[in-house]
Amino acid sequence: MNYPTKFENLLDLAKLPWFEERAGRLVLADPALGPTIDVHTHLALAYGRPNSVDLLRLWPRTEHYLPPASPLDLDVYINKNIDPAALAALTNDLSLKSLGPHGMRRTHTWPNLQREMDELGVLKSVLLPIDFPFLSDNAMTWLQATREQTHAVCFGCIHPYRPGMRRSLKAQIALGAIGIKFHPAVQLVRPDDRQAMKLYRLCAEYRLVVLFHCGPVDIETQLGRYMSQVRHYERALAENPDVPFILGHSGALQMPIAAEYARKYANVYLEVSSQSVSNVKTILDTVPRHKILFGSDWPFYHQAIGLAKVFMATGDDVSLRKAVLWGNAAKLLGLSV
Numbered sequence: 001m002n003y004p005t006k007f008e009n010l011l012d013l014a015k016l017p018w019f020e021e022r023a024g025r026l027v028l029a030d031p032a033l034g035p036t037i038d039v040h041t042h043l044a045l046a047y048g049r050p051n052s053v054d055l056l057r058l059w060p061r062t063e064h065y066l067p068p069a070s071p072l073d074l075d076v077y078i079n080k081n082i083d084p085a086a087l088a089a090l091t092n093d094l095s096l097k098s099l100g101p102h103g104m105r106r107t108h109t110w111p112n113l114q115r116e117m118d119e120l121g122v123l124k125s126v127l128l129p130i131d132f133p134f135l136s137d138n139a140m141t142w143l144q145a146t147r148e149q150t151h152a153v154c155f156g157c158i159h160p161y162r163p164g165m166r167r168s169l170k171a172q173i174a175l176g177a178i179g180i181k182f183h184p185a186v187q188l189v190r191p192d193d194r195q196a197m198k199l200y201r202l203c204a205e206y207r208l209v210v211l212f213h214c215g216p217v218d219i220e221t222q223l224g225r226y227m228s229q230v231r232h233y234e235r236a237l238a239e240n241p242d243v244p245f246i247l248g249h250s251g252a253l254q255m256p257i258a259a260e261y262a263r264k265y266a267n268v269y270l271e272v273s274s275q276s277v278s279n280v281k282t283i284l285d286t287v288p289r290h291k292i293l294f295g296s297d298w299p300f301y302h303q304a305i306g307l308a309k310v311f312m313a314t315g316d317d318v319s320l321r322k323a324v325l326w327g328n329a330a331k332l333l334g335l336s337v
Helices: 010-015 084-094 110-120 138-145 165-174 194-205 222-227 230-239 249-264 277-286 303-314 318-333
Strands: 019-022 025-028 036-041 122-127 152-154 179-182 209-213 245-248 268-271
Touching (some): 010 019, 010 025, 036 110, 138 152, 194 230, 230 249, 249 268, 249 277, 277 303
Parallel strands (some): 122 152
Antiparallel strands (some): 019 025
């Protein structure tokens, strides 16, 4: 069945059979469509100063970086829906405003994410911190804040040029980290850098998953765009067969190369956040089914946006839908559902 891909705003997704609007919020129409594991989410990031956002405070409304009132096209790469004004606000929020407790990021807390999860049948969300070698400690902050939250799965993050990588990694593992987030475009390190290769060897030793931001998205810096070219990832994938690598965003705007790597290497998985409906269908048709994972990139985007694409792309294939939404991630990350 063909579904519309263009909507007036977020709540307009209630036109689709999988969602309803209740009291001004978008919710899953049938709990049987779940459960879901979202392997790509974030809380408020802080750089330059310690995180001053109360990560356990509930706000009446989450201020997503793609405003809910924005027109929505599900068949383009998701950031194409962000207009210039919203993009400027996003950039400001992640730079200057990351120094304090204000801006949109003040609402990017665990209770706000948990509320959205409850409304949409998302049972667990994987939190992905991003850190520099100095002047940030998002990983430890998030791990400590969410340690008692049973529906949170928090990864660690070690910048490859951080002194004492092993010591820092062990401290994050002690707080429950089961994987590492690596963002070449933000951390400004190529994924095949010699220090990065040392980090992967540590991940193999401690049996950790690595989730990459993978691929250019056209809203990063020119240097960040170069760092995240998908061709730069192959050496890491090929030379570390004992490390499960998740290619976040499925290679972004270079999806075909990421899909090729997922077919070529047994240790490579694709996470489909931000991809268009057409690209999600292509991934489902060309990549082994057990290697495809759901992600939303919250709080950049409402979790329902990614769910809508998976529902459309899987159609009546219930077993495929369940594998993508939770089965594959549960097996890879060792999570019970």
